[in-house]
Amino acid sequence: MDAKATRTGDPSDGLGYAQGALDRRSDLRADAAAIAALRERPDARALALSREVAILRAGSDRATLPRGEAEALGAPVEEAFLGLDAEGPVFVFGLPDDALDLVEDPDPGALIDRRKLVVPGRSDLAAVDLRALAQRGLTNPAEVGIAAQGKALVGWHRRHRFCANCGAPTKAADAGWRRDCAACGAQHFPRTDPVVIMLATRGGRCLLGRQARFPVGMYSALAGFMEPGETVEQAVRRELGEEAGVACGAVRYHSSQPWPFPANLMIGCFAEALDDRLTVDGKELEDARWFGRDEIAAMLEGRHPGGLTPPGPIAIAHRLLSVWAAGGA
Numbered sequence: 249m250d251a252k253a254t255r256t257g258d259p260s261d262g263l264g265y266a267q268g269a270l271d272r273r274s275d276l277r278a279d280a281a282a283i284a285a286l287r288e289r290p291d292a293r294a295l296a297l298s299r300e301v302a303i304l305r306a307g308s309d310r311a312t313l314p315r316g317e318a319e320a321l322g323a324p325v326e327e328a329f330l331g332l333d334a335e336g337p338v339f340v341f342g343l344p345d346d347a348l349d350l351v352e353d354p355d356p357g358a359l360i361d362r363r364k365l366v367v368p369g370r371s372d373l374a375a376v377d378l379r380a381l382a383q384r385g386l387t388n389p390a391e392v393g394i395a396a397q398g399k400a401l402v403g404w405h406r407r408h409r410f411c412a413n414c415g416a417p418t419k420a421a422d423a424g425w426r427r428d429c430a431a432c433g434a435q436h437f438p439r440t441d442p443v444v445i446m447l448a449t450r451g452g453r454c455l456l457g458r459q460a461r462f463p464v465g466m467y468s469a470l471a472g473f474m475e476p477g478e479t480v481e482q483a484v485r486r487e488l489g490e491e492a493g494v495a496c497g498a499v500r501y502h503s504s505q506p507w508p509f510p511a512n513l514m515i516g517c518f519a520e521a522l523d524d525r526l527t528v529d530g531k532e533l534e535d536a537r538w539f540g541r542d543e544i545a546a547m548l549e550g551r552h553p554g555g556l557t558p559p560g561p562i563a564i565a566h567r568l569l570s571v572w573a574a575g576g577a
């Protein structure tokens with residue numbers, strides 16, 4: 249698919265995982281015969297996931313494989329119908345962990361502590377973490393969106409094998425979009441967890457912080473999970489107060505981004521700080537401070553004199569900073 253076909257004019261255009269272009273056809277999910285017929289079509293393809301990474305053809309711009317190739321890697325433990333695009337129906341297969349081997353890798357940049365995941369005996373296939381998939385632009389953006397949809401859904405199935413109401417085992421239904429409990433009759437639906445991520449601004453400055461786990465020198469917009477009974481605006485004000493001691497007034501929504509680690513929706517906002525005082529909590533954040541527009545521009549352009557960096561261009565924090573630095577907030 250032409251990547252441009254997924255552009256909608258939304259403020260989230262171009263962000264990683266935000267450009268899924270499938271027609272999800274939720275009307276077909278309850279029709280098992282229709283789903284089975286789609287699965288058997290010669291143009292059907294599948295996102296093959298094992299250990300939360302995608303298995304794709306080395307050098308391909310696709311995250312998906314022809315359905316038969318994905319099936320040849322092992323019988324899926326979880327399966328769902330994701331939707332249709334111009335090329336055909338798309339499914340996700342959650343494969344057993346042993347579809348991949350963890351092998352030594354002398355490359356210091358290797359995925360996991362100098363080891364990497366490989367498909368045993370298949371040098372034509374690569375196992376790619378979804379962060380790398382988006383950051384390195386390995387596949388076209390629409391396929392990155394498919395990967396995010398599939399990973400979040402398979403991860404939900406894996407973590408919801410038992411009924412949260414009565415504890416009995418649950419069974420997948422509705423083409424992978426529901427789990428049913430035969431013991432108590434409860435129906436369970438895939439979760440998406442909302443996270444607010446916000447750039448607090450005051451005059452010509454904006455607030456960034458860093459967590460201890462960030463790469464050296466990286467600062468980002470503050471963020472936190474929404475809590476039950478909160479509006480987006482209330483969550484933004486609460487998080488800025490808790491993490492940095494900053495009181496905020498007006499909050500404006502800007503854009504959103506699916507973030508499949510494991511199944512979040514990032515809700516990007518701008519917030520007007522009421523004063524400059526900061527009290528960094530020292531738990532969530534190890535540092536936070538105000539940055540001027542010139543300093544943010546230098547960070548975005550990779551020429552900050554102190555070597556400070558923002559998150560990469562696939563991330564919504566980068567988008568908020570770019571918009572603000574250009575005077576658009």
Ligand SMILES: [Zn+2]
Pocket residue numbers: 411412413414415416429430431432433434
């Ligand atoms: Zn139950």
